[in-house]
Amino acid sequence: MYDVVIIGAGPAGLTAAIYTRRAAKKVLVLEAKVYGGQIVNTLDIENYPAEEHISGYDFATKLYNQAKNLGAEIVFEKVISIEANGKQKKIITTDNVYEAGSVIIATGSENRKLGLPNEDQLVGKGISYCATCDGAFYKNKKVAVVGGGNTALEDALYLADVAEKVYLIHRRSEFRGEDSTVSRLKGKENIQFVLNSNVTKLNAGNKLESIEVASTDGKVRTIEIDGLFVAIGRIPESKAFANLIKLDDAGYIEADEKCHTNVDGIFVAGDSRTKDVRQLVTATSDGAIAATEAVKYISNLS
Amino acid sequence: MKIVEVNQENFEEEVLKSDKKVLADFYADWCGPCKMIRPVIEEIADNNDAVKFVSVNIENEEELAEKYSVSSIPCLVIFxxxxxxxxxxxxxxxxxxxxxxxx
Known part of the structure; x- marks a missing residue:
């Protein structure tokens, strides 16, 4: 029996582990893959207070070690569901069942896919969701980026320095990303904007060869590319809890600023909850709040 | 057991002609997720003598990456x-x- 079980070992979950351990609670962190969360894809974090530059890997590793050194137990198992029978919570993983007084969900989000039929088969064969990981494979080749937010814009900028040609495909006429990034993009000669357009088909043999792009006025064109970087946003990892916990229409776990869900004793921290600003600093902030609330909840139980 | 760094010259000897099954970890130094996976592979390698563990730095070994159609990392391939x-x-x-x- 644990005081607190935390689901997810990203910045929110590991920060919650630090706070609950410092409150001397018995804490278990469950992680489906590896610790760190999506921040490990970031080469250089420049907006975390008091850290002018730190890599996502270094940040995640320091945070992991901090939680571990404080005595948090971290186990690598995927959570399938939670059951709440009054004061006691059961957390069911692929391998075990754990019991806890309270639960903090910090599962984050995953890449949104285009939803095209052969997309999954082409991951690693021309389709990528991480420009900083895979951009270097496309030296002097032709690539496209899909999306209109900051990630898409930054991916296009990064790829423009590596690839011969970058098409930036966006379904609207305006980008959601920051203006400063948009103007930097306009200064790159090898970036071509393909606006008001959607990717409708992936043409591939053994690997991706071209994409079909349809514009909103009905014109369809084929663009030959070697790589397609998908940056159309993220979707919350909340399916496992949908039977118990209230989600909004987009699948985010409904929560207030105190990180409470609709179930007593179950809290949510980080990108998987409803909120406006999803940043590293708000994830860690959520971790602290959810942990404090969880500790309060357990103290009131006894 | 240690993870052996392999290259174009010794890939055939170390991987293709290996008596044991081989796990090849295609990675690069700039790739965060690759760094996350490495200690996990090391942990498995420490407790497994039946499989040989090798790593391929795709930045230095572009030909190997090309030959095995690796265009997204981390990429683990079993031979x-x-x-x-x-x-x-x-x-x-x-x-x-x-x-x-x-x-």
Missing amino acids: ENGEEIKRNVGLISKNDIEKMIGK
Whole structure:
């Protein structure tokens, strides 16, 4: 029996582990893959207070070690569901069942896919969701980026320095990303904007060869590319809890600023909850709040 | 057991002609997720003598990456008797790596 079980070992979950351990609670962190969360894809974090530059890997590793050194137990198992029978919570993983007084969900989000039929088969064969990981494979080749937010814009900028040609495909006429990034993009000669357009088909043999792009006025064109970087946003990892916990229409776990869900004793921290600003600093902030609330909840139980 | 860094020159000897099954970790130094997976592979390698563990730095070994169509990392490829038998692209848990190599 644990005081607190935390689901997810990203910045929110590991920060919650630090706070609950410092409150001397018995804490278990469950992680489906590896610790760190999506921040490990970031080469250089420049907006975390008091850290002018730190890599996502270094940040995640320091945070992991901090939680571990404080005595948090971290186990690598995927959570399938939670059951709440009054004061006691059961957390069911692929391998075990754990019991806890309270639960903090910090599962984050995953890449949104285009939803095209052969997309999954082409991951690693021309389709990528991480420009900083895979951009270097496309030296002097032709690539496209899909999306209109900051990630898409930054991916296009990064790829423009590596690839011969970058098409930036966006379904609207305006980008959601920051203006400063948009103007930097306009200064790159090898970036071509393909606006008001959607990717409708992936043409591939053994690997991706071209994409079909349809514009909103009905014109369809084929663009030959070697790589397609998908940056159309993220979707919350909340399916496992949908039977118990209230989600909004987009699948985010409904929560207030105190990180409470609709179930007593179950809290949510980080990108998987409803909120406006999803940043590293708000994830860690959520971790602290959810942990404090969880500790309060357990103290009131006894 | 140590992870052996392999290159174009010794790939055939170390991987294709290996008596044991081989797990090849295609990685690069700039790739965060690759760095996350490495200690997990090391942990598995420490407790598994039946499989040989090698790593391929795709920045130095562009030809190997090209030959095995690696265009997204981290990429783990299992070789047996000189043939690729399994592949995983992207982050993967320790349990799933163990399943891949047939624990």
